[in-house]
Amino acid sequence: MLDINFIKENLKTLAKVTKDKGLKIDYKQLLKLDDKRRNLIQEIDELRQKRNANADLLKDPEKRSAKLIAEGKSLKDKITALESDYNKVLVEYTEIMILVPNVISKDTPIGKDDKDNKEIAKWGEIPKFKFKIKDHLQLGKDLDILDIDRGVKVSGFRGYYLKNEGAQMQIALLQYAFNKMIAKGFVPFITPTLIKQEALIGSGHFPFGKEEVYQIGNPGKLDSGEEIKEPLYLAGTSEPSLLAFHANETLKEEDLPLKYCGSSTCYRSEIGSYGKDTKGLYRVHEFMKIEQVIICQADIANGLKLLEELRGIAEEVLQDLKLPYHVIAVCTGDMGAGKYKMYDLETWMPSRNAYSETHSDSFLTDWQARRLNLKYKTKDGETKYAFTLNNTVIASPRILIALWENYQNADGSITIPEILRPYLGNQEKISPKK
RNA sequence: GGAGAGGUGGCAGAGCGGUCGAAUGCACCGGUCUUGAAAACCGGAGCUCCGUUUACCGGAGCCGUGGGUUCGAAUCCUACCCUCUCCGCCA
Numbered sequence: 001m002l003d004i005n006f007i008k009e010n011l012k013t014l015a016k017v018t019k020d021k022g023l024k025i026d027y028k029q030l031l032k033l034d035d036k037r038r039n040l041i042q043e044i045d046e047l048r049q050k051r052n053a054n055a056d057l058l059k060d061p062e063k064r065s066a067k068l069i070a071e072g073k074s075l076k077d078k079i080t081a082l083e084s085d086y087n088k089v090l091v092e093y094t095e096i097m098i099l100v101p102n103v104i105s106k107d108t109p110i111g112k113d114d115k116d117n118k119e120i121a122k123w124g125e126i127p128k129f130k131f132k133i134k135d136h137l138q139l140g141k142d143l144d145i146l147d148i149d150r151g152v153k154v155s156g157f158r159g160y161y162l163k164n165e166g167a168q169m170q171i172a173l174l175q176y177a178f179n180k181m182i183a184k185g186f187v188p189f190i191t192p193t194l195i196k197q198e199a200l201i202g203s204g205h206f207p208f209g210k211e212e213v214y215q216i217g218n219p220g221k222l223d224s225g226e227e228i229k230e231p232l233y234l235a236g237t238s239e240p241s242l243l244a245f246h247a248n249e250t251l252k253e254e255d256l257p258l259k260y261c262g263s264s265t266c267y268r269s270e271i272g273s274y275g276k277d278t279k280g281l282y283r284v285h286e287f288m289k290i291e292q293v294i295i296c297q298a299d300i301a302n303g304l305k306l307l308e309e310l311r312g313i314a315e316e317v318l319q320d321l322k323l324p325y326h327v328i329a330v331c332t333g334d335m336g337a338g339k340y341k342m343y344d345l346e347t348w349m350p351s352r353n354a355y356s357e358t359h360s361d362s363f364l365t366d367w368q369a370r371r372l373n374l375k376y377k378t379k380d381g382e383t384k385y386a387f388t389l390n391n392t393v394i395a396s397p398r399i400l401i402a403l404w405e406n407y408q409n410a411d412g413s414i415t416i417p418e419i420l421r422p423y424l425g426n427q428e429k430i431s432p433k434k
Numbered sequence: 435g436g437a438g439a440g441g442u443g444g445c446a447g448a449g450c451g452g453u454c455g456a457a458u459g460c461a462c463c464g465g466u467c468u469u470g471a472a473a474a475c476c477g478g479a480g481c482u483c484c485g486u487u488u489a490c491c492g493g494a495g496c497c498g499u500g501g502g503u504u505c506g507a508a509u510c511c512u513a514c515c516c517u518c519u520c521c522g523c524c525a
Contacts, residue, residue, distance in 0.1 A: 072505030
């Protein structure tokens with residue numbers, strides 16, 4: 001969400017960024033609703049003032065009269081009617097307001113989709129295999145560390161089991177990553193994954209990505225006896241939980257920046273990507289992830305610095321694992337409404353013969369904080385909305401694709417990356433069983 | 435799942451139709467006193483929104499949330515959310 005006054009003063013910029021991000025906002029309608037909204041507030045406030053004055057007179061039994069009471073009744077009716085109008089206008093107004101995208105950094109590429117993203121850095125050598133490589137599915141099957149067939153049997157499409165060293169490796173990755181983050185001063189969290197709609201609106205996952213999120217219904221009853229559901233949702237990342245942790249709070253500037261990392265299972269419905277990546281571990285309905293989140297002062301330069309810091313941590317993880325990757329500056333059409341600037345880290349996946357997304361590093365200025373009503377008080381006593389950032393630390397099993405495929409050997413075994421060995425009893429290789 | 439109690443300012447805690455944005459205590463800020471501090475005493479202080487002559491000026495709203503009753507609601511009714519206690523069940 002943006003400040004309505006900022007929107008009014010920057011209509012041209014916003015019209016452009018809206019188009020560049022592939023969105024459609026009726027700004028004329030928004031301004032109209034804002035006018036209506038403010039006019040109604042004024043009218044209502046005036047009538048309430050009269051009502052209060054009237055009620056004040058009636059306090060005195062001597063002044064009590066049928067006329068005053070009638071006057072009070074009439075005022076009440078007018079107020080009720082206007083309030084009802086106001087509520088309707090506010091709903092429409094809010095519906096548009098939460099769709100208004102954030103502005104972008106100067107260096108964000110303008111483009112339509114991921115084809116227009118720009119590679120800005122590269123690390124590691126793409127491995128050249130002298131044998132016919134297997135993809136992670138084959139490796140997983142041959143080494144008995146992944147079972148897709150039974151995953152589908154039990155969980156349905158996109159279901160999977162990690163098994164043996166496959167299972168161990170996932171836990172190893174998470175633990176290694178968690179430890180790294182703690183060493184860097186991030187506060188470790190295990191976050192709720194069953195969350196309320198407000199948290200998802202706050203992070204900006206709603207309304208944009210609503211269909212991507214699983215909904216869980218809680219039955220209840222309305223006044224009228226009508227059955228209702230106050231839904232809960234399965235979070236697709238710990239980001240909304242970590243951000244909403246401080247929703248409706250006013251923090252102290254001296255406590256910023258807050259550096260958090262959250263470990264959670266993540267759920268994605270993948271509606272809208274039906275035909276895509278249907279094989280293997282690339283796109284699954286549930287996975288585990290450690291996410292890094294920063295809540296900081298409202299300072300663009302500082303935020304950009306932190307974005308680089310988060311990127312650096314993610315790069316460090318891939319370098320620790322010795323996986324080739326590149327960094328791309330994500331273009332407007334691919335970045336999401338709330339983003340001010342965004343990088344993706346894509347890791348080399350031999351079977352896909354491509355770099356594929358494993359990390360996503362974003363800076364959102366105060367776009368999320370406004371939705372979350374997350375503020376801080378400056379040293380001068382001023383109240384401001386905070387800025388927020390987030391990036392992946394590690395997400396598995398997707399990263400296992402890169403890990404298994406890049407580390408495979410001619411004999412069909414997989415070398416375990418050194419950094420993970422301590423978590424797997426110092427085992428060096430995953431070899432075929434028996 | 436059953437039974438009961440309750441949600442008021444940073445915290446504790448009164449208020450149970452108009453005198454309540456809200457007593458009182460603690461904490462906080464300023465002052466007096468003091469060599470300094472403490473104590474004591476005096477004074478001050480919340481948030482959100484709207485408007486404008488942008489002035490800490492005017493107005494509205496905020497006592498878990500929404501709806502209702504009333505000329506008037508922190509106070510009454512109602513639904514929902516949450517917390518606590520006891521019983522039951524349970525990883």
